[in-house]
Amino acid sequence: MIERARELLASGEVNRVLAWEKGENDFDRTPAVFTADNVDSLVYDGLCGPNLSKYLVGEMEKEGKILVFLKPCDSYSYNQLATEHRIDLEKVVPIAVGCRGKIDVEKLRAKGIKGILSVTEDGDKLLVKTLYGDAVVENRKEVLLDKCLACKGKEHVVECEVIGESEDTTEGDKFGIVAKLEAMTPDERFAFWRGELSKCIRCNACRNVCPACSCVKCVFDNPNTGVANKAAADDFEENMFHIIRAFHVAGRCTDCGECSRVCPQHIPLHLLNRKFIKDINEIYGGYQAGAEIGQRHPLENFDKGDCEPSVVHVRGGARK
Amino acid sequence: MKKISLNALGALFAKIASTMKLYAPIEKAGQVDFYEWNESEKVRLDVLKTVKSAKDVFFPQVEDLLKFRVEGKSIEMNEAPKCEDDFVVFGVRGCDARSFELLDRVFLVDPRDEFYAARRAHGIIVTLACGAPEESCFCTNFGIDPANPGGDASAWIVGEELYIEPHTERGAALIADLEDADASSVEAAKKEISAIAERLPFANLDLTGFDGEHLMEKFDDPAWERLSKACLGCGTCTFVCPTCQCYDIRDFDTGHGVTRYRCWDSCMYSDFTLMAAENSRHTQLQRFRQRFMHKLVYFPSNNDGLYSCVGCGRCVAKCPQNLNIVKVIKALGGKKA
Numbered sequence: 248m249i250e251r252a253r254e255l256l257a258s259g260e261v262n263r264v265l266a267w268e269k270g271e272n273d274f275d276r277t278p279a280v281f282t283a284d285n286v287d288s289l290v291y292d293g294l295c296g297p298n299l300s301k302y303l304v305g306e307m308e309k310e311g312k313i314l315v316f317l318k319p320c321d322s323y324s325y326n327q328l329a330t331e332h333r334i335d336l337e338k339v340v341p342i343a344v345g346c347r348g349k350i351d352v353e354k355l356r357a358k359g360i361k362g363i364l365s366v367t368e369d370g371d372k373l374l375v376k377t378l379y380g381d382a383v384v385e386n387r388k389e390v391l392l393d394k395c396l397a398c399k400g401k402e403h404v405v406e407c408e409v410i411g412e413s414e415d416t417t418e419g420d421k422f423g424i425v426a427k428l429e430a431m432t433p434d435e436r437f438a439f440w441r442g443e444l445s446k447c448i449r450c451n452a453c454r455n456v457c458p459a460c461s462c463v464k465c466v467f468d469n470p471n472t473g474v475a476n477k478a479a480a481d482d483f484e485e486n487m488f489h490i491i492r493a494f495h496v497a498g499r500c501t502d503c504g505e506c507s508r509v510c511p512q513h514i515p516l517h518l519l520n521r522k523f524i525k526d527i528n529e530i531y532g533g534y535q536a537g538a539e540i541g542q543r544h545p546l547e548n549f550d551k552g553d554c555e556p557s558v559v560h561v562r563g564g565a566r567k
Numbered sequence: 568m569k570k571i572s573l574n575a576l577g578a579l580f581a582k583i584a585s586t587m588k589l590y591a592p593i594e595k596a597g598q599v600d601f602y603e604w605n606e607s608e609k610v611r612l613d614v615l616k617t618v619k620s621a622k623d624v625f626f627p628q629v630e631d632l633l634k635f636r637v638e639g640k641s642i643e644m645n646e647a648p649k650c651e652d653d654f655v656v657f658g659v660r661g662c663d664a665r666s667f668e669l670l671d672r673v674f675l676v677d678p679r680d681e682f683y684a685a686r687r688a689h690g691i692i693v694t695l696a697c698g699a700p701e702e703s704c705f706c707t708n709f710g711i712d713p714a715n716p717g718g719d720a721s722a723w724i725v726g727e728e729l730y731i732e733p734h735t736e737r738g739a740a741l742i743a744d745l746e747d748a749d750a751s752s753v754e755a756a757k758k759e760i761s762a763i764a765e766r767l768p769f770a771n772l773d774l775t776g777f778d779g780e781h782l783m784e785k786f787d788d789p790a791w792e793r794l795s796k797a798c799l800g801c802g803t804c805t806f807v808c809p810t811c812q813c814y815d816i817r818d819f820d821t822g823h824g825v826t827r828y829r830c831w832d833s834c835m836y837s838d839f840t841l842m843a844a845e846n847s848r849h850t851q852l853q854r855f856r857q858r859f860m861h862k863l864v865y866f867p868s869n870n871d872g873l874y875s876c877v878g879c880g881r882c883v884a885k886c887p888q889n890l891n892i893v894k895v896i897k898a899l900g901g902k903k904a
């Protein structure tokens with residue numbers, strides 16, 4: 248990857264590269280923009296969880312083309328952003344990179360591994376050095392990010408050069424948990440979401456990382472809307488924030504899983520969005536946001552087969 | 568020195584809670600934060616760091632200040648009540664305990680913040696030594712000793728026992744009924760903690776040059792561009808931080824009046840420092856720089872050299888893109904003009 252990036256920089260095709268660099272901890276990976284001077288510090292490995300495509304939005308005002316590396320999940324977000332004209336394809340050179348699932352350091356911690364100093368991959372094994380001795384995780388699949396366990400598959404949906412191989416990391420039916428929530432009684436479901444969402448500290452990490460949340464200014468940040476708030480006047484507002492956000496990204500959410508990855512309180516936000524995806528699939532037929540550039544999603548499209556909103560309710564979601 | 572078996576802690580908590588409010592690290596939906604205790608809550612003293620710091624207890628994320636009620640032509644104004652009763656915060660780590668002293672320097676100087684002051688006057692702090700510091704901890708750089716965390720009383724977990732040493736009368740009163748204990752096992756535990764603290768990866772950060780004299784040099788450092796590049800402007804780092812102290816005051820329209828409340832604000836946000844004309848910080852680079860300059864340069868230059876960071880490492884562990892104060896210190900520190 249570094250070599251290819253260097254070639255493209257040298258030929259002048261691009262003038263900068265969006266990729267990952269190592270952070271302060273040995274296992275930290277941070278999105279970074281490189282030029283020819285520092286492209287050697289680019290890293291790509293099993294720890295590169297953060298997706299990059301949303302950073303392109305901020306790069307669009309700059310001169311020249313930028314090279315971006317896209318994991319399979321990120322390629323959907325890329326298409327969705329292009330569909331919404333938030334990125335200009337003339338200014339980007341995408342290269343797809345292979346992915347075998349990214350490691351969630353929090354899951355290592357949840358296994359009781361404390362004081363982690365470094366994480367090294369050895370095939371399917373992970374060697375973890377800590378302040379309190381070394382640990383081995385036999386199968387890296389045990390500690391992959393949740394988003395990787397619900398991966399849309401190893402194919403990239405952007406047509407471009409591909410570097411490296413991908414592996415399918417999908418585990419079981421990704422709508423399984425949604426179905427479980429649907430099967431709860433309204434009171435149980437309410438209690439579940441109240442419990443989860445009440446932990447929210449309203450840091451907005453989920454919104455800011457979300458490639459579907461690409462509004463230049465969010466209504467909740469704009470004092471002129473009258474609904475702006477940083478923290479809620481009562482704790483139910485936080486809960487509403489998430490429900491409103493989920494509605495706003497419905498049909499555009501690609502299920503990239505970044506919202507849940509970044510949440511400092513480990514709130515399973517993706518389940519809200521996935522419920523919408525499941526409903527859209529059932530009511531309007533299967534649909535995957537970001538599968539191709541220029542798609543119109545079912546909520547902004549009309550075809551004669553669509554059922555009336557009132558009917559949706561009555562039919563309980565069966566498409567006729 | 569007193570001791571109590573970990574199994575009997577519930578009884579101690581129940582006793583304390585029978586006369587006053589008790590806050591402790593409590594697990595809810597899988598995450599641990601400081602909440603008010605009752606018998607049904609699950610206390611997790613084994614968890615080193617709560618997601619949010621203990622600052623919440625003294626300076627909550629949201630609190631009402633004032634209520635206006637409009638009826639006909641009259642407006643009734645009621646100030647929110649201030650804390651009037653003693654309460655206990657149990658299980659505060661050394662870093663968070665120090666953070667209260669730093670917050671005091673903001674809220675207890677003129678003009679004094681009476682809401683905060685009332686809570687500080689009534690809060691009894693029982694700290695807990697850190698049996699197993701984590702890689703993100705770097706409190707020792709700021710003179711904090713994880714083996715001797717301070718407060719009104721300090722506790723150490725050794726095996727299945729909790730040892731408590733009072734430092735103040737209020738601390739002593741809490742544990743007066745407990746059985747006396749010999750301090751030797753605690754001394755051994757302290758040595759172990761200190762040995763780990765020395766081996767922490769960020770134990771020896773070079774803070775030279777972070778002071779008022781080098782303000783412009785730090786401010787103009789070209790490294791900020793690179794350091795802030797990936798910042799989402801989310802505010803996670805400010806909300807989990809025990810020493811972040813900025814807040815906003817807002818009005819909530821209740822239909823027939825207004826509830827004026829205060830909530831934490833974050834310098835990472837686009838509407839922070841929003842003034843009539845505009846926001847003086849246009850870019851995320853400027854906002855990012857503000858957070859770290861405040862902690863490492865502005866605060867110490869106004870507060871006898873004290874940094875507004877206690878090295879708790881929460882921003883290190885929680886930033887979604889792995890940016891943090893350690894990275895800033897390493898990039899800009901150790902240089903003297």
Ligand code: SF4
Pocket residue numbers: 446447448449450451452453454509510511512513514516
């Ligand atoms: S990232 Fe988590 S804590 Fe932050 S606003 Fe979103 S849900 Fe709340």
Ligand code: SF4
Pocket residue numbers: 452797798799800801802803804805835885886887888889890891
């Ligand atoms: S430094 Fe990290 S946690 Fe803080 S605002 Fe930026 S992205 Fe969020």
Ligand code: SF4
Pocket residue numbers: 804807808809810811862875876877878879880881882883892
């Ligand atoms: S700046 Fe970071 S390490 Fe320092 S006190 Fe705040 S959260 Fe803790």
Ligand code: SF4
Pocket residue numbers: 615616660661662663697700701704705706707711712713877878879880
């Ligand atoms: S930073 Fe220090 S005091 Fe705080 S939790 Fe870590 S070791 Fe304990």
